[in-house]
Amino acid sequence: MYFYCEKCKKQYPLNTHAIRCSCGGLFRLHKDAEDQVPQTVHIGHMVTPLVPMQAGGIDVLLKLENLQPTGSYKDRGAAALVNVAASLGIERIALDSAGYAGASMAAYAAAAGMACKVFVPAGVPESVVQQLTMYGAEVVRVAGTRMDACAEVKRHLGSSWYYASPAYNPLFTEGVKSLAHELYEQLGGKVPEYIFVPAGNGGLLMGLYLGFMEVGRLPRLVAVQSDGCAPLYRAFEEAKGIAGNRAAAAEAPASLFDDPNFSIERPKRLKEMLFAVESSGGAVVTVTEEELRAAQRALGRRGVYAELSAAAGLAAAQKFFPHGKPDNYRVIVPVTGSGFKR
Ligand SMILES: [Zn+2]
Structure with missing residues (x-):
């Protein structure tokens, strides 16, 4: 395994103290088929449960990453x-x-x-x-x-x-890929139709994208951001050629949404994130604070205590399917972080 520059392809060892390539490009991870990530150090991170939930007019499967040892998929x-x-x-x-x-x-x-x-x-x-x-x-x-x-x-x-x-550091994303493989196994060797993912800095989105690339088929990846801070949403809409319909949202106060697990001002890997969403046939959805709070309460009523930003997936799924969804669609909503934290 080694790092290489996304722009000039220059190689760096994994223990480099460089943050990015000397040309300014970000690192990506090169991994050969025989390369294994060691698993010597373990604090009990695990295969998390997949539990059904009826939310508004749709049924979703919650992936309870809030149950990981420190409280999140991270x-x-x-x-x-x-x-x-x-x-x-x-x-x-x-x-x-x-x-x-x-x-x-x-x-x-x-x-x-x-x-x-x-x-x-x-x-x-x-x-x-x-x-x-x-x-x-x-x-x-x-x-x-x-x-x-x-x-x-x-x-x-x-x-x-x-x-x-x-x-x-791409080694982080390498670890998140396990979530994709795990979902595939939990669904009996099936790739879900949709996954709703808080965009954040792209760790979860890219982990799922790369993981499902290894599986061989992509679910539609729908990234979620707050309407107060939605750089990926704007990039996505611009790419579709219908820019500007939510441009005013950029002016909205971002107090509550100053949360890097959900929406951050300028994700480092915005282009990669956009590519992952587009090549999966997915979308980018924004949610309001009100929708987020309602989704957090709904999760609570299902017995799941989620951090506010971790309710983004559910809020977005409900918004994305306002009139219900086809019965055979498996919609995955990762609950990314525990409410015990904040
Ligand atoms: Zn470079």
């Missing part, structure tokens, strides 16, 4: 990244995070005996900091936004800290 990505890093003798990892990714990396780093530093923006909930601290991570609070935390960690990395960023 444990899949962290498992792969930390296991590979450990096998390469890396002893210190760092990343910027507003919650779930930091918790996943910190937990796996703890189990691997690695040092972990998490740069968090001001205003992350105290419960998030407590979880990170409990895993033994050093928490560095950065004044400002998530972008500021990202800039700060990059200044800090040098040659001694390995950047464990879900957005930059």
Whole structure:
């Protein structure tokens, strides 16, 4: 396995301390058929249940990723990244995070005996900091936004800290691919018709896309963003040539949606995400805060305690099929994160 540049194809070893190629391109992962991600370090991430739910006029299958050890699907990505890093003798990892990714990396780093530093923006909930601290991570609070935390960690990395960023490091996405294989098996060797995915920085979307590419067939991938912060939606609409019908939404206040698990201002891999959505025959859907809260409540009434951004898939599925859906469509809604966190 090695990294290569998406633009100039230059190769880099997996233990590189470069964040991206010297030409500015982002890394992708090259993996040969015989390459295996080690699974030595394990904190109990698992095959999560798939449970049916009747929501409005449609029936969906909830994939309960909120049950993973640290509370989100990101444990899949962290498992792969930390296991590979450990096998390469890396002893210190760092990343910027507003919650779930930091918790996943910190937990796996703890189990691997690695040092972990998490740069968090001001205003992350105290419960998030407590979880990170409990895993033994050093928490560095950065004044400002998530972008500021990202800039700060990059200044800090040098040659001694390995950047464990879900957005930059393709080993994270490599781990998330397991979700696709798992769904395929749980559906008895069938690919679902639709999956509704919070877009975030693309970790889940790209993991599902690459995983189902390995399976051999793509479900329609529908990415979900908040109507207050929807760069992927705008790119998708522009590509369809009907730009601008929601341009005003970009002006909407983004307070509640300043959540990297759901909508972020400028995902690093926007083009890749757009390609994944388009080549799957999928779409991009925006949801309002009201729709999100209603979906979170509906999940609660089903006995599932989801974080607000983790209700995005359900909100979008209901919006996407306003008059019900064909009976034979299997619609997957990953519940990406636990409500216990915030
Ligand atoms: Zn390059």
